[in-house]
Amino acid sequence: MESLPPVLEASxxxxxxxxxxxxxxxxxAHLQGIHVSKFAIGFGPVLAKFNAKNVEYSIRAFPLGGFVGFPDNDPDSEIPVDDVNLLKNRPIFDRVLVISAGVVANVVFAYLIIFAQVVSSGLPVQEAFPGVLVPEVRELSAAARAGVRSGDVILGVDGVLLPKTGPSTVSQLVDVIKKNPGRNVSLRIGRGDQDLEIDVMPDESTDRTGRIGVQLSPNFKISKVRPKNPGEAFSYTWREFWGLTSSVLDSLRQTFQNFSQSASKVSGPVAIIAVGAEVARSSTDGLYQFAAVLNINLAVINVLPLPALDGGSLALLLIEAARGGKKIPQELEQRIMSSGIMVVVLLGCREVIERGRWVVFWKEPFDALELWNLGTSSSVEPESRYGTHIGDFIVCLVEDDLQDGA
Known part of the structure; x- marks a missing residue:
């Protein structure tokens, strides 16, 4: 996709x-012989569609996700309501397979993306160095006035040396700067062969925290390791896949532990495409990992037993199984699932209203990007748990504190 514009690549x-x-x-559903009536990418008005084997395939106006439709409660359907191949009439295990298959598909896709990267261009390996890199200094900023330059490496702050690089190292530096508006902060700077001490007085921002007007990035170099045989290719792929999955799980844990702060960072397709476009500008390797991380996020967040997520639907099926196959009252199910859907819709509206906001990211490398918790939410029709749709809104959390925290 090298010839495509970055925004289009991310899209x-x-x-x-x-x-x-x-x-x-x-x-x-199809492989189990369950009736399917629709397959849509997006929501809202239909832009283009065609029919094949009694299934309507369509592209819709709002690219907030997609859905698979079933004729279970379609009044125009000619299928008898007691047909055993309607989704609602299938055993619990069959329905579990249909609901969970989206998660499985994303996990497999993430693994294949990483495998393609390993085979085609090699596995990127980071070599970390102490300090935090300064890729850019804004004109007339506090840092520029003090003499900080693009390409400098901040090795220490207020007499404390920064450890080998990583998001936590950047965060450590950002926290010191934010807490000291209007007070001198001593930075130890590495510039080529020089080792300098520069005092910077952070400007006070509108939220009364300190800013010095620099872009920050972890300080490491990337080399590539190419597999010598198929065994190494699978080994490298699994190692990278598990590493990315562990990072996603850790980010999810941190999100719930600091939910009051993370809730303000909920975003959707607009933010994802904005970040993805910047990653695409940086490197093809970044785009590979961007796609893999999105898939893993999608899978992880979807298995959470929360209303409007696939995991919420699975939880209701488990309750049904525990009740000996007796279904939960339909009205109660609708209230549970609708509450989650309403939250997602409100978040989507919020993003549309605020889509002009600056989505902050590190430019290089991709691993510096804290992209959290891409998820989907299953939409339901009023008639039943699945109604005519298993639909998915795209939702994510983008960590935006670290890039311009200084």
Whole structure:
């Protein structure tokens, strides 16, 4: 995709992830002989559609996710309501397979993306160095006035040396600067062969925290390791896949531990594409990992037993199984699932209203990007738990404190 504009590249990646997720639901139903009536990418008015084997395939106006439709409660359907191949009439295990297949599809897709990267260009390996890199200094900023330059490496702050690089190192530096508006902060700077001490007085921002007007990035170099045989290719792929998955799980844990702060960072497709476009400008390797992380996020967040997520639907099925197959009252199910859907819709509206806001990120490398918790939420029709749709809104959390915290 090197010839495509970065925004278009990111959009293609996001569309592919949505298609893969919905294809998981679709194939799990189709292979079991369950009736499927619709397969849609996006929501709202239909932009283009065609029909094949009694299924309507469509692209819709709002690219907030997608859905797979079932004729279970369609009054125009000619299928008898007691047909055993309607989703609602299938055993619990069959329905579990359909609901969970989207997650499985994204996990497999993430692994294949990493495998393709390993085989085609090699596995990026980071070599960390002490300190924090300063890729850019804004004109007339506090840092510029004090003499900080682009390309400098901040090795220490107020007499404390910064450890080997990583997001936590950047965060450590940002925290010191934010806490000292209007007070001198001593920075130990590495500039080529020079070792300098520069005092910077952070300007006070509108939220009364300190800013010195620099862009920050972890200080490391990337080299590539190419597999010598298929065994190494699979080994490298698994190591990278597990590393990314562990990072996503850790980010999710931190999100719930600091939810009051993380809630303000909920974003959707607009933010994802903005970040993805910047990653695409940086490198093809970044785009590979961007796609893999989105898939893993999608899978992890979706298994959470929360209303409007696939995990919420699975939780209701587990309750049904515990009740000996007796279904939960329909009205109660609708209230539970609708509450989650309303939250997602409100978040989507919030993003549309605020889509002009600056989504902050590190430019290089991709691993500096804290992209958290891409998820989906399953939409339901009023008639039943699944109604005619298993739908998915795209939601994510983007960590935006660290890039311009200084």
């Amino acid at each position: 293609v990646v996001l569309a592919a992830i949505i298609i893969v997720h919905e294809s998981g639901h679709f194939l799990a």
